[in-house]
Amino acid sequence: MQPDTHAIEGLAVTVLVSVGRHPVTGRSRRADQDARGVELARSLPGADIGLLHAGRLDAGNEAALRGYLGMGFDALTLIEQPENSDALPALAEALKAAPPQLVITGERAEQGEGSGLLPYLLAERLGWPLVSGLAAVEDVSAGVATVLQALPRGQRRRLKVRLPAILTVDAAAPAPRQSAFGPAQRGRLEVNEAPVAADVELAEWQFNPARKRPKRLKIVKAASARDRFKAAAAKAEGGGGQVLTDVTAEQGAEAVYKLLKEEGVLR
Amino acid sequence: MLDTLLPILIFASLALAVIGAWRRVRLWRQGRSAPVDLLKGLAAMPRRYLVDLHHVVARDKVMSNTHVATAGGFVAAAVLMVLVHGLGLAEGVLGWVLLAASATMFVGSCFVARRRRNPPARLSKGPWMRLPKSLMAFSLSIFAITLPAVGLLPDGFVEGSGSWVLALALCAVLVWGLGEMVFGMTWGGPMKHAFAGALHLAFHRRPERFSTKGGEGNRSTGLKALNLDDRQAPLGVETPSDFTWNQLLGFDACVQCGRCEAVCPAFAAGQPLNPKKLIQDMVVGMAGGSDAHYAGSPHPSQALGGKPVGEHRGSPDGPIVAREGKALVDADTLWSCTTCRACVEECPMMIEHVDAIVDMRRFLTLEHGNTPNKGAEVLDNLIATDNPGGFDPGARMHWAADLELPLMRDRQQADVLLWLGDGAYDMRNQRTLRALVKVLRAADVDFAVLGNEERDSGDVARRLGDEATFQSLAKRNIATLSQYRFQRILTCDPHSFHVLGNEYGELGGHYAVCHHSTYIAELYDAGRLHFKPWKGGSVTYHDPCYLGRYNGEFEAPRNVLRALGIEVAEMERSGFRSRCCGGGGGAPITDIPGKQRIPDMRMGDVRETGAELVAVGCPQCTAMLEGVVDASAEVRDIAELVADALIAAPASTGERSQTQEAQAAEVL
Amino acid sequence: MSEILRRDPRKEWIARNRLHPQHLEVLAELGRSAGQGAASEWVGPHGLVRRNPHVVGFMGPNGLKRIDRSGVQQGAGGGRAAKAAAQSKPLVEIESPAFLVTVVPDMAGGRLTGHDRDLLGLARQLADADPAAPGAVLAVIFGDHKEDGFAEAGIDRLLHLDGPEVEGFAPEARLGALVAVENAWTPRHWLIPDSKLGGADLGRRLAARLGERPATGVWQLEASDEADLGWSCTARGAAGSLDIQRPLPRFALALAECAEPVSDTRHAASELTLPQALPARLSRIEDLGQVAVDPAGVALSEAEFILSAGNGVRDWDGFHHAAEVLGATEGASRVAVDDGFMARNRQVGATGTWVTARVYVAVGISGAIQHLQGIQSCDKVVAINMDPGCDMIKRADLAVIGDSAKVLEALVALVEQAREEKRNAA
Incomplete structure (x- = not known):
């Protein structure tokens, strides 16, 4: 992917990592996109990578954070914050104190509000450009990063961004490496104190487990009685599949074509 | 002249063998400590050898008899040789027994030679091809020098007939025989298997595998747990010296018979694993060097031109699997194993291949985080x-x-x-x-x-x-x-x-x-x-x-x-x-x-x-x-x-089970 | 073309008279206007509907004529009728709106997406809530577009910003423009699609710049007296695992299907212009354009259209060609992978990748149980297979029994032909 990447001596990269949540069991883990961000940072030659997390330190979170250390790091900087506090000021202060060239993070958290706003707010505070949804960093040279942005359906767009910059990572970025138990256990969590900013607004919201969203009904706006009747009497879709035997290849293809067309997968 | 030369030769070779043994033991002692009851092990060793080991060897009747004749003859001949020729106790029955032992050994070595004439692919060649000749050299020369001792030939027949050349030739053959059988046993020839094997049986890491007078041994197949609470304990095996010392000893016991290779499903499928080669690689790593001298069939993929012998090298404290590039063993080799234990079951030396492979896998997974393909996903x-x-x-x-x-x-x-x-x-x-x-x-x-x-x-x-x-x-x-x-x-x-x-x-x-x-x-x-x-x-x-x-x-x-x-x-x-x-x-x-x-x-x-x-x-x-x-x-x-x-019980068992039958039918 | 229906009584008479020498010609001519082969139905001279039952239906696979009375067959021909219906929708004009609801549609491919229309529907809910003081929906669009249905989508005011600086991926320039909109009109609501097509990015930038806390992942809206703006919303949080109930803030990034699109009314869609020209600014992000991506390289688990090959595929070149033409991601059964025809990361099934494609086309795959497990969550499964008895056929929504190579070839021909026609039409 990066044939002509120049090794940048001491390219300082900070990856913001969060505690994720497994989609099936809800157990805490390293967040998928953040882990991809770490992997992306590791793919930069000569990068000097620091891991930064702001949040509460408890047993579950520690196991998840150690998941990042298991990707081959000695230490992770943890800014201790109580639950449901606004991590933005703490992170901004930490980044201002020792500004890296690149800040890489996932697009959104897997817990809490998960609005995906944090990188934007950080960018606004620091006055840095932000590029979202990255799939790869192709090159970093002369203070400019060439990156590939992931678009839906596997499409990519190439961008150049001036450093220092904030990059957020899409799920299309390369999968993170396995987290090894040994380094994860040995790694250090360097706990820093920082002022706490309570998130007052968030405290007033109601949180519930996500309901299944209702499937949109096909509402037939019919002008005539006949149309309304047809809509009401229309055969429900599905049921047994249609099997075409003894058809020519052309007829078969026609049927398949029709289905592909209906599903809108042909471009 | 032979009377003075023979004790010198015999005791010199024994002394060299002791030095060699000490060196070999030092190699094994590079490994981690392991709890082994040394005395109990040594005491149990003869039974383990005669019963359990031969139980495995006896699956091939001809080879089993060959081994009994050759090994039995050798052990007897060697002991008696020290007594008769080293200490000069030639009188009486000892000399005759020595003659019989060396003759038995010779017969055995003939069978070994026959086997080596057209050896199956699983057998290692190289130095192993000279083994029957060495066996014959030893047994024949012992036989020959014992003839005068028992009086079948007049004393001084060899020298007396003035044939110094004959005497020297006999000595030369004896030196060859002693060199292979005594010196080579501890300095790394094919006979190393006898020395290391005997100790391996005594200090085996799964003593419960062996039968005792009280009864059969159990299969003892469970893997041994790692102590994860001890932060200092290494997680698995990174270098050869991370194995326990008795594991290293076990590797050294390998006789390169290739029975493991013959039964290994991964080898047969052409995956880059040959259990015999793997064990030999461990020996190479323990001693340091490259696998260039390996004389068996290589990994299947080596045969395909993928991994030629001689490119892998290791040292006792060097990594077995490199993160990048080549070291002693490629990761693919370790991941090819299905842990089916066919190799362990077949191994006449009772080597624990699967334990070693899992030990090395542990390091790859726990320290490198390098479980291949879907491994990482499955573990997650x-x-x-x-x-x-x-x-x-x-x-x-x-x-x-x-x-x-x-x-x-x-x-x-x-x-x-x-x-x-x-x-x-x-x-x-x-x-x-x-x-x-x-x-x-x-x-x-x-x-x-x-x-x-x-x-x-x-x-x-x-x-x-x-x-x-x-x-x-x-x-x-x-x-x-x-x-x-x-x-x-x-x-x-x-x-x-x-x-x-x-x-x-x-x-x-x-x-x-x-x-x-x-x-x-x-x-x-x-x-x-x-x-x-x-x-x-x-x-x-x-x-x-x-x-x-x-x-x-x-x-x-x-x-x-x-x-x-x-x-x-x-x-x-x-x-x-x-x-x-x-x-x-x-x-x-x-x-x-x-x-x-x-x-x-x-x-x-x-x-x-x-x-x-x-x-x-x-x-x-x-x-x-x-x-x-x-x-x-x-x-x-x-x-x-x-x-x-399933059918309902015959009428005699009554109605009750029929209702169960009806219940059962509803299940499916 | 004029929309007034011109009738030619003579032709209609000929069309009714099957014995007339010009009957077929005229029939064809009348039919063409309806977009189909021949007209099966037309309005007679006295306003009565006339039918020609002979042209109704189609030839079925057995050579028998089949008539589909569900209306699907005839539905397509209503081009003129649809247009007429659009004309007939009541036009709603809001002269002096009490407030503005600004929508920034994605306009992917230069057209309003389904997501955009849903958002405009939501915007109308907000704007029309109080009939006494109706708001107006303002849509801000950037760059060239091909859309001509702004009025039907429910847009009262349209701000079209054009120029090289806002083309492509230009978040900074677009952000500047949106800030200018905020300064000029201070809309009461901002609605932006929370989509990967650009809305999610732009919306967050805007909210961050203006220092407002937006609601993201909004999918439901309810009137609420307690909230400042009179609305509360339900938003997805924590990677879709939580529903957050909160008052609707000024900025909302909404998910697809958050509301029904506008369908009953037409709106003015009158053009607005910004009071001031946009200031030129130096961009720190440079767009080097889209990169050609091989659909075969798309990760299987993300792909929404998979063409998957199994043991029954013989013509591998043909298969790869078909995947390329259809724009499908290639998958494979375990056997095809084991036999070395496909890479391991292409394997679909319990032991390979679990796929979530919308359409899964299985070519020459018999359907081992592990494979069927791996495609459990596919919406539509199409099987092309020689063996009518195999398990894949039972799972498939559409199964074609026949030589897969020939069917694929015919399918490729159809798709290419359709593309050609589209190109000529465009």
């Missing part, structure tokens, strides 16, 4: 969802929604705890489980399941080297099991069977576990099941490694099939020599490419018997064998065959 799933497929743990019982299986949580106790295994998520295995439930209900067994409280047994995690995940799963399972009262655990998954029965003990979980074939055989013997006669075609039976070789259960499945009225058409490789299906040890997950697939070869074995159906007793085997395209035989689990053949 095990951590996050307690099953390798990443399914919702709450959906474990969905397959049985209509069966109303009794839950342990409601019952608190039952005679039998039915362990479902991760097959509960697999649509194919659900058929087997349904069949098993039907059988249990037909036999009116008091059973219950853990339901959603069950987790993966940890088998896959452990074979993939992730000891941490294994122990986490195992400890939680043990905690769950400790809440309930049951007589024993029944499972249709030999992998769970093995782990629960043999590997949980070290973590504090001791259970009586049995495989469903064993249990069905018991139920049948107790008259609780009745079968209609078999009407199908011919049937063969595939022994799952984790049931057979790991746990010694060869008979029960065959008894069940016999009870069904099936005459099993045995495959050439069955019983303890059964060939693996390719599904064990996480091999389908790590998926190292080879020339062909292991299950295809196994289905080829099935085809040779002409069987229309192959009975199995393991979800992995079912999946692997059913995945063979254009198979000649259908794959059915024993439980399915039994469930299909």
Whole structure:
């Protein structure tokens, strides 16, 4: 992917990592996109990578954070914050104190509000450009990063961004490496104190487990009685599949074509 | 002149041998410490050699007799040689016995020579090719110099006839013989196997494998746990010196007979693994150097031109597997193993290949984080969802929604705890489980399941080297099991069977576990099941490694099939020599490419018997064998065959079981 | 073309008279206007509907004529009728709106996406809630577009910003423009699609710049007296695992299907212009354009259209060509992978990748149980297979029994032909 990447001596990269949540069991883990961000940072030659997390330190979170250390790091900087506090000021202060060239993070958290706003707010505070949804960093040279942005359906767009910059990572970025138990256990969590900013607004919201969203009904706006009747009497879709035997290849293809067309997968 | 020369030669070679032995011991002592009862081991050694080792060697009658003659003759001849020629105690019967011993050894060495004339591919060549000549040199020269000692030839015949040349030639031959047999034994010739092997038997890391006067040894197949609480303890094996010293000693005992290579499914499939080469690589690593002198058949992929011999090198404290590039062994080699233990079963020196491979895998997974292909994903799933497929743990019982299986949580106790295994998520295995439930209900067994409280047994995690995940799963399972009262655990998954029965003990979980074939055989013997006669075609039976070789259960499945009225058409490789299906040890997950697939070869074995159906007793085997395209035989689990053949009890047993029968019929 | 229906009584008479020598010609001519082969239905001279039952229906696979009375067959021909219906929708004009609801549609491919229309529907809910003081929906669009249905989509005011600086991926320039909109009109609501097509990015930038806390992942809206703006919303949080109930803030990034699109009314869609020209600014992000991506390289688990090959495929070149033309991601059964025809990371099934494609086309795959498990969550499964008895056929929504190579070839020909026609039409 990066044939002509120049090794940048001491390219300082900070990856913001969060505690994720497994989609099936809800157990805490390293967040998928953040882990991809770490992997992306590791793919930069000569990068000097620091891991930064702001949040509460408890047993579950520690196991998840150690998941990042298991990707081959000695230490992770943890800014201790109580639950449901606004991590933005703490992170901004930490980044201002020792500004890296690149800040890489996932697009959104897997817990809490998960609005995906944090990188934007950080960018606004620091006055840095932000590029979202990255799939790869192709090159970093002369203070400019060439990156590939992931678009839906596997499409990519190439961008150049001036450093220092904030990059957020899409799920299309390369999968993170396995987290090894040994380094994860040995790694250090360097706990820093920082002022706490309570998130007052968030405290007033109601949180519930996500309901299944209702499937949109096909509402037939019919002008005539006949149309309304047809809509009401229309055969429900599905049921047994249609099997075409003894058809020519052309007829078969026609049927398949029709289905592909209906599903809108042909471009 | 010989009278002065012989003691010098003999004691010089003995002294050199002692120096060599000391050097060799130093090599082994590079390894980590291991708790071994040295004296007890040494005392048990002769029995281990004469009984257990020869039990394995005797599978090949000719070679067994050859070895008895050669080795027995050599040991006797060597001891007597010291007495007769070294100490000059030639009088009386000793000389005659020495003559007989060296003659026996010579006969044996002739057989060795015959074997070496056209050796099978599995045997190593190189220095091993000169071994019969060395044996002959030793035995003949001893024989010759003993002739005057017993008076068959007049004293001084050799010198007296003035033939100094003859005397010198005899001495030269004797030096060759002593060099190979005594000096070479400890300095690294082919005879090293005798020295290292004897000590390996004495200090074996699994002493419970050997028989004692009191009874048979057990199979001792469970892996040994890592101490994860000790932060200083290395996680697995990175360098040769990370092995325990008796493991290193075991590697040194290898006699390069290649029996392991001949039975290894990965080797046969063309994957880059040759157990013999692997053990020799460990020896190379222990001593330092490159594998250029390896004289056996290389890895299959080396034969294909992929990995030529001589490019890999290692040292006692250098890495075995490099993160990048080459070291002593390539990671692919370690991940090719299916942990089927065929090599361990066949090894006459009782070397523990699988332990070594898993030790090295542990390092790759726990320290490098380099489990190949789907390995990392499977381990992540095990951590996050307690099953390798990443399914919702709450959906474990969905397959049985209509069966109303009794839950342990409601019952608190039952005679039998039915362990479902991760097959509960697999649509194919659900058929087997349904069949098993039907059988249990037909036999009116008091059973219950853990339901959603069950987790993966940890088998896959452990074979993939992730000891941490294994122990986490195992400890939680043990905690769950400790809440309930049951007589024993029944499972249709030999992998769970093995782990629960043999590997949980070290973590504090001791259970009586049995495989469903064993249990069905018991139920049948107790008259609780009745079968209609078999009407199908011919049937063969595939022994799952984790049931057979790991746990010694060869008979029960065959008894069940016999009870069904099936005459099993045995495959050439069955019983303890059964060939693996390719599904064990996480091999389908790590998926190292080879020339062909292991299950295809196994289905080829099935085809040779002409069987229309192959009975199995393991979800992995079912999946692997059913995945063979254009198979000649259908794959059915024993439980399915039994469930299909169930009939109501004959009238005498009364009406009660008929109602159960009706219940059972509703299950399927 | 004029929309007034011109009738030619003579032609209609000929069309009714099957014995007339010009009957077929005229029939064809009348039919063409309806977009189909021949007209099966037309309005007679006295306003009565006339039918020609002979042209109704189609030839079925057995050579028998089939008539589909569900209306699907005839539905397509209503081009003129649809247009007429659009004309007939009541036009709603809001002269002096009480407030503005600004929507920034994605306009992917230069057209309003379904997501955009849903958002405009939501915007109308907000704007029309109080009939006494109706708001107006303002849509801000950037760059060239091909859309001509702004009025029907429910847009009262349209701000079209054009120019090289806002083309492509230009978040900074677009952000500047949106800030100018905020300064010029201070809309009461901002609605932006929470989509990967650009809305999610732009919306967050805007909210961050203006220092407002937006609601993201909004999918439901309810009137609420307690909230400042009179609305509360339900938003997805924590990677879709939580529903957050909160008052609707000024900025909302909404998910698809958050509301029904506008369908009953037409709106003015009158053009607005910004009071001031946009200031030129130096961009720190430079767009080097889209990169050609091989659909075969898309990860299987993400792909929404998979063409999967199994043991029955013989013509591998043909298969790869078909995947390329259809724009499908290639998958494979375990056997095809084992036999070395496909890479391991292309394997679909319980032992390979679990796929979530909308359409899964299985070519020459018999359907081993592990494979079927792996495609459980596919919406539509199409099987092309020789063996009518295999398990894949039972699972498939549409199965074609026949030589897969020939069917694929014919399918490729159809798709290419359709593309050609589209190109000519455009």
